[in-house]
Amino acid sequence: MLPPDEDISDQYGDEQTESANIEDLIARFKEHPYYFSDDEEMLIANEDDPSNLNELESLNHVGIDQILARNPNYSENRLQHLMDRQQGDGRRYIIQRNICKRPNLSPEMLNQCLHWANTPADIYSDRDTKCSVALANNPNISPEVVNLIAKKDRDKPLVQWAALENQSADPNTICCALENLGYNPKACRTALQHKNADRLVVRSIIESHPVKEVVSEAFSHPALDMKDVADWRRSNYPDFAAWGAASRPDITPSLADDLNKNGGELARQGLAENPHTPKDLLDSYADGNDYEVAVSLADNPNIGDDRAVKILDRYHNDHLLCAHLIENGHLSKSVIDRADKFVSRDDNYMW
Numbered sequence: 146m147l148p149p150d151e152d153i154s155d156q157y158g159d160e161q162t163e164s165a166n167i168e169d170l171i172a173r174f175k176e177h178p179y180y181f182s183d184d185e186e187m188l189i190a191n192e193d194d195p196s197n198l199n200e201l202e203s204l205n206h207v208g209i210d211q212i213l214a215r216n217p218n219y220s221e222n223r224l225q226h227l228m229d230r231q232q233g234d235g236r237r238y239i240i241q242r243n244i245c246k247r248p249n250l251s252p253e254m255l256n257q258c259l260h261w262a263n264t265p266a267d268i269y270s271d272r273d274t275k276c277s278v279a280l281a282n283n284p285n286i287s288p289e290v291v292n293l294i295a296k297k298d299r300d301k302p303l304v305q306w307a308a309l310e311n312q313s314a315d316p317n318t319i320c321c322a323l324e325n326l327g328y329n330p331k332a333c334r335t336a337l338q339h340k341n342a343d344r345l346v347v348r349s350i351i352e353s354h355p356v357k358e359v360v361s362e363a364f365s366h367p368a369l370d371m372k373d374v375a376d377w378r379r380s381n382y383p384d385f386a387a388w389g390a391a392s393r394p395d396i397t398p399s400l401a402d403d404l405n406k407n408g409g410e411l412a413r414q415g416l417a418e419n420p421h422t423p424k425d426l427l428d429s430y431a432d433g434n435d436y437e438v439a440v441s442l443a444d445n446p447n448i449g450d451d452r453a454v455k456i457l458d459r460y461h462n463d464h465l466l467c468a469h470l471i472e473n474g475h476l477s478k479s480v481i482d483r484a485d486k487f488v489s490r491d492d493n494y495m496w
Contacts, residue, residue, distance in 0.1 A: 214243035245279035281307035288315040328353035364389030391415030417441035443469035
């Protein structure tokens with residue numbers, strides 16, 4: 146059995162044999178309640194047969210009650226019953242938190258969840274924070290509600306992370322969470338990967354003067370328009386901003402030329418690897434004497450046999466470059482065989 150105030154979502158399944166179906170699980174629980182596995186938890190969370198749901202409720206097991214509370218097929222009218230029969234406030238608060246995770250909250254139940262999130266239960270409980278986290282992380286509630294929670298709990302990092310990771314969060318919410326989390330690198334990366342990240346989000350990250358790795362990701366982000374990208378010199382890490390800009394699929398000839406002349410070594414490596422870089426620049430890299438740029442060019446799917454042969458002739462004794470050409474996947478068999486011959490000369494070389 147669970148300890149009095151323990152949330153089953155914080156537990157891991159035990160080593161006992163898993164139930165093949167919900168009927169087996171119910172039968173076994175009637176004989177001997179125990180911790181169940183993640184897969185069995187999913188069985189309960191997705192059960193939609195009314196008779197099985199009634200059987201699960203009749204078990205009167207705190208762990209099962211928690212899962213029923215967030216099962217969208219379990220009647221919302223029965224949720225108060227689940228709370229009323231819990232022994233102690235701690236268990237009731239856990240039921241409330243799981244209710245906040247329901248994907249089909251009615252307007253009335255959503256208001257009740259917001260009340261729990263806005264009202265500390267007592268000085269010893271963090272029910273309000275945990276309900277806020279559950280709501281902010283619920284992808285089925287409106288972006289407006291997620292934004293409301295993020296603004297309300299500005300000083301609670303767990304709530305901010307939940308809002309930031311919620312794929313229903315809008316750009317304003319993402320920016321709010323970023324600000325409240327101090328634009329730390331992990332938060333910035335999470336925001337840049339968010340499906341709703343727009344120019345507002347990316348510019349806010351750039352203007353926060355992030356670490357150099359985040360700078361390169363921001364300047365390569367598709368939501369940033371070319372006018373912003375052309376401003377790469379104003380970054381706190383211009384070399385890394387240029388590197389990110391050089392990898393963009395929408396790179397223009399004028400931007401590529403600027404980055405090639407003024408962006409530095411990292412930018413030239415990015416341009417060499419970018420299949421959308423103008424051909425004349427790729428030709429110059431194949432004819433040049435920059436080894437690191439040549440290795441990057443070897444990874445470019447648009448390198449073509451002619452350019453590949455040029456760098457192979459120049460660096461034919463370099464196993465790393467040959468290995469990159471072999472792995473390119475867009476070169477003719479004759480070029481691959483030639484590169485492979487150079488690599489194979491040293492039987493002890495591993496790549």
